[in-house]
Amino acid sequence: MSGVTLRNVKKNFGSVEVIRDVDITIEEGEFCVFVGPSGCGKSTLLRMIAGLEETTSGTIEIGGRIVNDLNPSQRGTAMVFQTYALYPHMTVERNMGFGLLMNGVSKSLVKEKVAKAARILQIEKLLDRKPKQLSGGQRQRVAIGRAIVRDPEVFLFDEPLSNLDAELRVATRLEIAKLHSQLRGATMVYVTHDQVEAMTLADKIVVLRDGRVEQVGAPMDLYNNPANVFVAGFIGSPKMNFVDVNHGQLPDGRVLRLDGPNAASVATIGFRSDSLKPADQGNGMISAKVSVVERLGDAEYVHFQTPWEQELVARFPPEAEVGLDATFEFELSGKIHFFDANGRALANVMLASGAVAKPV
Amino acid sequence: MAVNHEVAASVKLTRTDRLAARIWKSRLDYAFLIPGLLVFGAFIFWPMIASFYYSALNWTGFGENAEFVGLANYRELLQDEFFYAAFRRSFAFMLATVPLQMILGLILAIVLNNKLLRLSTLFRAMIFLPVVSPVAVIAIVMVLMLSPFNGPINGFLLDAHLVDRAVDFLGSPQIALWTLAGIFVWKWTGITLIYWLAALQTVPAELYEAAKLDDVKTRQVIWHIVLPMIAPFAVVIGLISAIAALNVFPLIQATTQGGPFFSTEVMEVYIFRTAFAPASGQFPRLGYASAAGVLFGLSIMVLTIFQAIAVRRTRRKEAEDV
Ligand SMILES: Nc1ncnc2c1ncn2[C@@H]1O[C@H](COP(=O)(O)OP(=O)(O)OP(=O)(O)O)[C@@H](O)[C@H]1O
Ligand SMILES: [Mg+2]
Numbered sequence: 001m002s003g004v005t006l007r008n009v010k011k012n013f014g015s016v017e018v019i020r021d022v023d024i025t026i027e028e029g030e031f032c033v034f035v036g037p038s039g040c041g042k043s044t045l046l047r048m049i050a051g052l053e054e055t056t057s058g059t060i061e062i063g064g065r066i067v068n069d070l071n072p073s074q075r076g077t078a079m080v081f082q083t084y085a086l087y088p089h090m091t092v093e094r095n096m097g098f099g100l101l102m103n104g105v106s107k108s109l110v111k112e113k114v115a116k117a118a119r120i121l122q123i124e125k126l127l128d129r130k131p132k133q134l135s136g137g138q139r140q141r142v143a144i145g146r147a148i149v150r151d152p153e154v155f156l157f158d159e160p161l162s163n164l165d166a167e168l169r170v171a172t173r174l175e176i177a178k179l180h181s182q183l184r185g186a187t188m189v190y191v192t193h194d195q196v197e198a199m200t201l202a203d204k205i206v207v208l209r210d211g212r213v214e215q216v217g218a219p220m221d222l223y224n225n226p227a228n229v230f231v232a233g234f235i236g237s238p239k240m241n242f243v244d245v246n247h248g249q250l251p252d253g254r255v256l257r258l259d260g261p262n263a264a265s266v267a268t269i270g271f272r273s274d275s276l277k278p279a280d281q282g283n284g285m286i287s288a289k290v291s292v293v294e295r296l297g298d299a300e301y302v303h304f305q306t307p308w309e310q311e312l313v314a315r316f317p318p319e320a321e322v323g324l325d326a327t328f329e330f331e332l333s334g335k336i337h338f339f340d341a342n343g344r345a346l347a348n349v350m351l352a353s354g355a356v357a358k359p360v
Numbered sequence: 361m362a363v364n365h366e367v368a369a370s371v372k373l374t375r376t377d378r379l380a381a382r383i384w385k386s387r388l389d390y391a392f393l394i395p396g397l398l399v400f401g402a403f404i405f406w407p408m409i410a411s412f413y414y415s416a417l418n419w420t421g422f423g424e425n426a427e428f429v430g431l432a433n434y435r436e437l438l439q440d441e442f443f444y445a446a447f448r449r450s451f452a453f454m455l456a457t458v459p460l461q462m463i464l465g466l467i468l469a470i471v472l473n474n475k476l477l478r479l480s481t482l483f484r485a486m487i488f489l490p491v492v493s494p495v496a497v498i499a500i501v502m503v504l505m506l507s508p509f510n511g512p513i514n515g516f517l518l519d520a521h522l523v524d525r526a527v528d529f530l531g532s533p534q535i536a537l538w539t540l541a542g543i544f545v546w547k548w549t550g551i552t553l554i555y556w557l558a559a560l561q562t563v564p565a566e567l568y569e570a571a572k573l574d575d576v577k578t579r580q581v582i583w584h585i586v587l588p589m590i591a592p593f594a595v596v597i598g599l600i601s602a603i604a605a606l607n608v609f610p611l612i613q614a615t616t617q618g619g620p621f622f623s624t625e626v627m628e629v630y631i632f633r634t635a636f637a638p639a640s641g642q643f644p645r646l647g648y649a650s651a652a653g654v655l656f657g658l659s660i661m662v663l664t665i666f667q668a669i670a671v672r673r674t675r676r677k678e679a680e681d682v
Contacts, residue, residue: 098574099573
C-alpha cells in the first residue's frame, strides 16, 4: 500500500494552463478529497494520477515510484468514473472480472475475487444482470467492485455520487466511508465539488481553485482556520458571512474596534451563522433586515440583508418566531475571521467586545 | 342498442368533422405540400404503377401498337436465360461487394476513430473523396488506369513481374464483373466508413479508458468491447449497402455497358437493353423490360422490408441499452 505525492505538477491543454504548479502529499491509507468549484481542474488532476492524462511537467509518485512514464495499468491505481463506465453488454460478474480475465488470471481465481468484492458491496444477487437492469446506486457499486477486484494500492473516485439522488447519495457516502475502513490501508483519492461530501469523508481535504491548491488540511482545520476568503467561503454550510470593513468601519458608518498588530490591514471580516447573536436595539455591531427564513427542523437559518444590501445568514433555535422584514441588531461572538485586502487570513487580530461607535 | 348506434354514428361524424376541420385549419400547410406531391406522383408513383401496366403489354414503347398480353411477358421472362444470368450477376455483385465494403469500412473506421491519430480528418476526407466524385469521372479514370495497353496499373504489375501479360481488367469476360466490383467498393467504402464511425460514437470514451486502466490490450478491446457494442448496427449497414450494390447502372453504363459478351450485364443493364437499346435487328420491348423491372423491384422490396425490420429492432435494442 502506498501514498501519492505530486511535486510541481503542471498541465496544459494546448496553450491553456489547467493545473498550475500543484504540490500535494497523500499519505498511505489516507482518504483525500479534492474539492473545488466546477472547472478548477479536479478531474484533470485525478486523471493525471491515473495516467489517463499526460503530465506536462512535475512528478507524480505512487508508493515512492515516479510513475510519470508508466502506463495507467502499471500504476497500481483503480478508478471509478462518474458515469460508471460499465461495459453495457456484459453481466455484472464479467464487468468486474473482465480486466483480470483479459490478463490471463485463471477463471477460478477471478470468480473468487469477484465473489469477495460482491460480498463486500452486497451485490451477490446481481452478478448475472446486465448494467441496464440495475439502478443507479447498484451500478455505482458494480463500478466500485470492478475497482476492488484489481486490488489497487490507490482508489481514484471522480464524483462517484453525482448521478445519484439526494437520499441515495447520503447512503452511498456512508458506504464509501465504511469501505475505506474495511479495505484497511487502501489510499483513496476522491473528487467532488460538494463540500459536504468532502467534510464527511475526508481525512485530508485539498481545496483547489483555478488549477491551484488553495489550502490543504483536515476538515475541521479548514473549517476553523481557513487560509483565505475563498476557502472560508467554500467550506461549511451555510456559507460563511463576509462584511467589508475599512479601518474597522462598516459600510453604514459603524466602527468595530479591532485590536492587535495586524488590525490595520483587515479588509474583510468573516463569521459563521452561529456567531451572529441578537443584541439590544442600539447596542449591536450590525443591523440587518430579515429577507428569508429557512426552517430545517433542528434550527432555522434566517437570511438578512444589511442596509448596504449584503446578504447575511444567522442560525436561530427552532421555532424562533422571526417575522419577515423585522430588523435585528447583532453582536458578533465566537470565532471571527479576519482577511487582508488580498483575501489572506490574518492572525493576531481581535475584536474588542462592545466595540461600536455609533454612526455620526 | 339503437341508442348505441346513434352514439357511435355521431362520434364518427364528429371525428370526420374534426378531421376536416383540422385539414381546413392547416390548409396552408397542405397547399405547400401540393407541388412536392405532384412531382413525387409524376416521377415516382406514376411510373411505378405504370410499369405494372406496361408489363402486361407487348409494346415497343412508341407508337400505338400496344397489345395487351396479360402475363405472357412474365411467362417468357421465366424462360429467358439472359434474365436469369442478369439476376444472378446482380446478386453476385452484391454478395461480392457488401462484405468487402463492410469489413474494409469497419477496419478503416476503427483506425480513424482513434483521436490520437494525427491527420485522421485528412484521411477521412481522402477516403470520402471517391464517394463525392461523379461516377462518370471515376469511370473514365478507371478505364484509363486499368487499360491493358498503357494503363499504369498494368505497367506496375508488369514491372513488378506479378503478371506476364497485361491483364484486360474490363475487357475479359472472366474478370470484368469483379473489376467493376472492385471499383464499386473503392468508390463507396467511404460511405460505409461514415456509417461505422457513427456506430462507434455510441461507445463512450470512458469505456476505452476503463479498459486501459484494466490493462486490456487494444485487440481485446476491439474484440470484446467495441465489436459487440456496434454489432447491432451491422445489420442496418449491411442492408443499406446491399440495396446500394444493386444500383450500379451508372457505373456499368459508363464503363462496359454490360459487355464483354454480357459478362457485366446486371439486372438494370438488362432492363435498359431490352427496353431501349436492343441489338440491331430487334425491336425495343418496353412491356417485356417492365415485367423484368417489376420482378427485380419486388425482390429489392423484400430486402427493404428486411431492412425496415432490422432498423426497428436495432432502435429498440438501443433504447433498452440506455
Ligand atoms: N481535454 C481537454 N482539452 C482542453 N481543455 C480541457 C480538457 N479537459 C479539461 N479541460 C479544461 O480544464 C479545466 C479543468 O477541467 P476539469 O474537468 O479538471 O474540471 P473539474 O474541476 O473536474 O470540473 P467539474 O467539477 O465540472 O467536473 C476546465 O477549464 C476545462 O475546460
Ligand atoms: Mg470533473
